[in-house]
Amino acid sequence: MKGLIRKLVETYGPAGSEDHIREVIEAEVAPYVDDLRVDAIGNLICKVGPRGNPPEEPKRIMVSAHMDEIGLVVSFIDDKGFLRFSPAGGFVPHTLVGERVTFANGTTGVIGSEKVDDIKDIKIEKLFIDIGARDRADAESRVRIGDAAGYRHDFVDLGERMVAKSMDDRVGCAVAIEAMKRIRPAVAEVYVVFTVQEELGLRGARTSAYGINPHVGLAVDVTTWGDTPEAAPMPVSLGKGVAIKAKDTSVVVHPGVKNFLIGLAERNGIPYQIEVLDRGGTDAGAIHLTREGVPSGAISIPCRYVHSSSEMVDAGDVQAAIRLLSGALDELASPTGGGIL
Numbered sequence: 001m002k003g004l005i006r007k008l009v010e011t012y013g014p015a016g017s018e019d020h021i022r023e024v025i026e027a028e029v030a031p032y033v034d035d036l037r038v039d040a041i042g043n044l045i046c047k048v049g050p051r052g053n054p055p056e057e058p059k060r061i062m063v064s065a066h067m068d069e070i071g072l073v074v075s076f077i078d079d080k081g082f083l084r085f086s087p088a089g090g091f092v093p094h095t096l097v098g099e100r101v102t103f104a105n106g107t108t109g110v111i112g113s114e115k116v117d118d119i120k121d122i123k124i125e126k127l128f129i130d131i132g133a134r135d136r137a138d139a140e141s142r143v144r145i146g147d148a149a150g151y152r153h154d155f156v157d158l159g160e161r162m163v164a165k166s167m168d169d170r171v172g173c174a175v176a177i178e179a180m181k182r183i184r185p186a187v188a189e190v191y192v193v194f195t196v197q198e199e200l201g202l203r204g205a206r207t208s209a210y211g212i213n214p215h216v217g218l219a220v221d222v223t224t225w226g227d228t229p230e231a232a233p234m235p236v237s238l239g240k241g242v243a244i245k246a247k248d249t250s251v252v253v254h255p256g257v258k259n260f261l262i263g264l265a266e267r268n269g270i271p272y273q274i275e276v277l278d279r280g281g282t283d284a285g286a287i288h289l290t291r292e293g294v295p296s297g298a299i300s301i302p303c304r305y306v307h308s309s310s311e312m313v314d315a316g317d318v319q320a321a322i323r324l325l326s327g328a329l330d331e332l333a334s335p336t337g338g339g340i341l
Helices: 002-009 018-030 136-140 167-182 202-212 255-267 313-330
Strands: 035-036 044-048 059-064 073-076 083-088 100-102 108-113 127-130 146-150 160-165 188-193 216-221 244-249 272-276 296-302 309-316
Touching: 002 018, 002 160, 002 167, 002 244, 018 035, 018 044, 018 167, 059 167, 059 202, 059 313, 073 108, 073 136, 083 244, 108 188, 146 272, 160 167, 160 272, 167 188, 167 309, 188 202, 202 272, 216 313, 244 313, 255 272, 255 296, 255 313, 296 309, 296 313, 309 313
Parallel strands: 059 188, 059 216, 216 296, 244 272
Antiparallel strands: 035 044, 044 188, 073 083, 073 146, 083 127, 100 108, 100 146, 108 127, 160 309, 244 296
């Protein structure tokens, strides 16, 4: 599992520029799917099952894990070769100073800041990327306006914990891939979608859910934490299990889906926590508003330092998420439909 996570997090793929990471994921999932396609905006849509004797029109279950990461897009190159940029996703500006970023062609730069008197004065417009260019012509020979960059950081194995950029949401992608290897959907179709542009407003989930028209939806994503010194009050900690979402700013989870996941976790001894997220959302927010509405929920992996270059997750929580997702898909795709379908 750690090898898969390392491969995913170290692959380039800012929001809107997901080609590289999609190719990596496609190679990983190809042996385990019955059908695979890329839609018009770049979502990777994988169909598994049914493997039994399905009805003439089988139910459709959708799982969504976004493969994009937060990034930066070059908006201007000055005469000295410094790059100004626009964010592709949510950043805390002062955390960017001194960070290294990389472009699709391998060009690497360091983020610098204009002089400010107070850290609170550091805004995106005060920042620039230094790629070591001598002047504008030199910079333009390496990078063009409109090119996207993402964090440049390696995966680090801390034993029980793992640290890397883009755990949001490559660890969710890893959970979905591992679940795909285990499931045996009997009478329903399971669509596992690796979505684009979640960081820009759940865009990939919105279009893919419309096309699939699922009967139930599950997002797999990270959530924030409440277990570091003076953290904001939140009953989610690393090492205490998978988080089952109750609410975020994009969705109030369907009670049937939430209770189904809780019951499944309790019956199978899967450690879990209940998540109420005050800021942020997941692909479930787009899925549940599709067409006439879709009962939807979310399985979350606790993650410290979200939207930084050093996001941290716990290996046990990841394993719990895999067990919960694979168990949920098998039950939902069984003749009983998990009591929901």
